[in-house]
Amino acid sequence: MTLAVRGIVQAFEQRRVLDGVDLDVPPGTIVGLLGPNGAGKTTLMRIVFGVLDPDGGSVEWNGRPVGADDRRRWGYMPQERGLYREMRVHDHLVWIARLYGIDRRDAGERADDLLERLGLSERANDPIRDLSGGMSQRVQLAVAMVHTPDLLVLDEPFAGLDPTAVEFLSDVIRRHVDGGGHLVFSSHQLDLVEHLCESIVMIDRGQVVLRGRLADLRSASSDRYLRVDAPVDDGWVSRFDIDRIERSARGSRLLLPPVTDAADVLDAVRQHAPITDFGVEAPTLSELFLAATGRTTVDPVEDAIEGGRQ
Numbered sequence: 001m002t003l004a005v006r007g008i009v010q011a012f013e014q015r016r017v018l019d020g021v022d023l024d025v026p027p028g029t030i031v032g033l034l035g036p037n038g039a040g041k042t043t044l045m046r047i048v049f050g051v052l053d054p055d056g057g058s059v060e061w062n063g064r065p066v067g068a069d070d071r072r073r074w075g076y077m078p079q080e081r082g083l084y085r086e087m088r089v090h091d092h093l094v095w096i097a098r099l100y101g102i103d104r105r106d107a108g109e110r111a112d113d114l115l116e117r118l119g120l121s122e123r124a125n126d127p128i129r130d131l132s133g134g135m136s137q138r139v140q141l142a143v144a145m146v147h148t149p150d151l152l153v154l155d156e157p158f159a160g161l162d163p164t165a166v167e168f169l170s171d172v173i174r175r176h177v178d179g180g181g182h183l184v185f186s187s188h189q190l191d192l193v194e195h196l197c198e199s200i201v202m203i204d205r206g207q208v209v210l211r212g213r214l215a216d217l218r219s220a221s222s223d224r225y226l227r228v229d230a231p232v233d234d235g236w237v238s239r240f241d242i243d244r245i246e247r248s249a250r251g252s253r254l255l256l257p258p259v260t261d262a263a264d265v266l267d268a269v270r271q272h273a274p275i276t277d278f279g280v281e282a283p284t285l286s287e288l289f290l291a292a293t294g295r296t297t298v299d300p301v302e303d304a305i306e307g308g309r310q
């Protein structure tokens, strides 16, 4: 079974926010639907779930137009979290499971099992309102999974989470997919989800700008970065052809055109600063995004400001 979304077009008040978007979600693969704020990710997910009827295009499941029965076997974690704050965690899960027609005993067992898997057993009898943001996010995920869905669609599941919670959620996602499940999640935090995505569809202003297996996209790029754990001065490497130098607290990243030998540049840097850690790397996801769109930053607001300056 595969989710196949074809040629989706959607306009709001004559403004096209999706313009011919395709998305494939095969089993056993983590698919990232990526793009900056306002790119159209939530709109696409709402169309996939039938909340919104698109102006054009189709959504197919298992080679046929998707129907209400198919969608009942899918799980959706919306961006606006919709939990009843006064309900206790376990009761909430049982209630949702019952809405899916699962009998009371089975619903209770599923709730126990999910709470265990999501590290929430100790909070089972607490009302949702007493949970931290990260924990209620886990409950929201449990709600999306309580009927053992064929397909999980998670809208910005990592927003607002600390690094430990991101790791935890990433593990849950991996396990779902390792068991042959279907999963697509959206994110605007490209570098945060880079380690998790196997396959990506990147959209910008309603159009697909990059798609494919992330490993393939990274190796197909001719851009190479030399990373060193020292602040590199322009003067040290002035005799080389170097496209850009980025500096951060961790050191520097030098974007090298194909004509420049990374080992020569590294030797030159070493003459000025001790280097204990270095590497030659393919571009990150956000660098691939910038290269594909010609933008200067992933943030659409900052990009508009930068564009205005030029």
Ligand SMILES: Nc1ncnc2c1ncn2[C@@H]1O[C@H](COP(=O)(O)OP(=O)(O)OP(=O)(O)O)[C@@H](O)[C@H]1O
Pocket: 012, 013, 017, 035, 036, 037, 038, 039, 040, 041, 042, 043, 044, 079, 188
């Ligand atoms: N019901 C609506 N009516 C009018 N405009 C809408 C509606 N829903 C979404 N939009 C617009 O469509 C565009 C895409 O929005 P969408 O929420 O799909 O983006 P997104 O990629 O999910 O962004 P974010 O990362 O901020 O959630 C935005 O410009 C948004 O303002």
